[in-house]
Amino acid sequence: MTDNLAAVGALGTVGLDPVSIIALAAIAIIGLPHGAFDGAVALALGYGKTLRSMFWFILVYIAIAACVVVFWVAFPVLALLLFLLISMVHFGIGDSQPGEWGHRTIQTLAHGGLVVIAISLLHRTEVEPIFAHLLVGDTTIVWMVLSGAAYGLAVIVAGYAVLAYRCPVLRPRLGELAALGAAYYVLPPLAGFALYFCAVHSMRHMTHIWRELRTGVEGGRKMLMLAFIFSLATWAAGAIALWLMPAAETLDGGILRVVFIGLAALTVPHMILVDGLFRSAPPVSYTHLTLPTIYSV
Secondary structure: OHHHHHHHOOOOOOOOOHHHHHHHHHHHHHHHHHHHHHHHHHHHOOOOOOHHHHHHHHHHHHHHHHHHHHHHHHOHHHHHHHHHHHHHHHHHHHHOOOOOHHHHHHHHHHHHHHHHHHHHHHOHHHHHHHHHHHHOOOOHHHHHHHHHHHHHHHHHHHHHHHHHHHOHHHHHHHHHHHHHHHHHHHOOHHHHHHHHHHHHHHHHHHHHHHHHHOOOOOOHHHHHHHHHHHHHHHHHHHHHHHHOOOOOOOHHHHHHHHHHHHHHHHHHHHHHHHHHHHHHOOHHHHHHOOOOHHHOO
16 A cells, blocks of 8 residues: 555656546546446347346456456557557447448548547657557557558548548538547647547447437436446456556556556457447347346336
């Protein structure tokens, strides 16, 4: 405990300003728990009809997340690159509108790419110590990949603009992309990411899940209760991870690691569940689902 308290005095070692620290807190408190609706999604897919099936769902979910953490520790550079890639795809899928495969692919890469690539390259000086701290090593390969990807992103965004010119229904989302791009340019990198992650991605995801499932899981009240339980579990896991950080770790550095490595760990099972299983599942049976007895209130 003494070591953790001593770390408080070292706040700022990673170079985080107060705005960035607030942004990290917002990501942890508001953004990370948006995956708490995964419990309701699992229920909708039939994984929580009994306590046993819910237990196995949670166990597999945690096991996947733990494997991501282990992989990050063993191969940090590759893990960071893969995290950036799957984040780009996940964000882009959430922001794209339904349509033919080619059009949706352009939307996915444009929206997701802007978050991941633009924020990093527009603020390379500020992002460099963040990446270095997450990797505990050299960041050259990461910047080489991001710089190369930027050319592809420019082509994709240009194609998106042409596509939106021909398809008026896409223009509002293109306008959103432009507004976010301006915000990413003006705001510090963590603040820009927090703006997107909390106000756009998380809210859009939760609104979508709420509309799809609130009747199917016996009303919004019980759905919120399930989400609250999962949120508490997420925050508790983060607090424990921060407590177990090495004594030499600073407070802001520890929070940075917990938030982003934790985000990577949770994104993989969350993406498998939401972008893989849920989006491809027929929504016809959701209204017939009930919560296990233990969740009844």
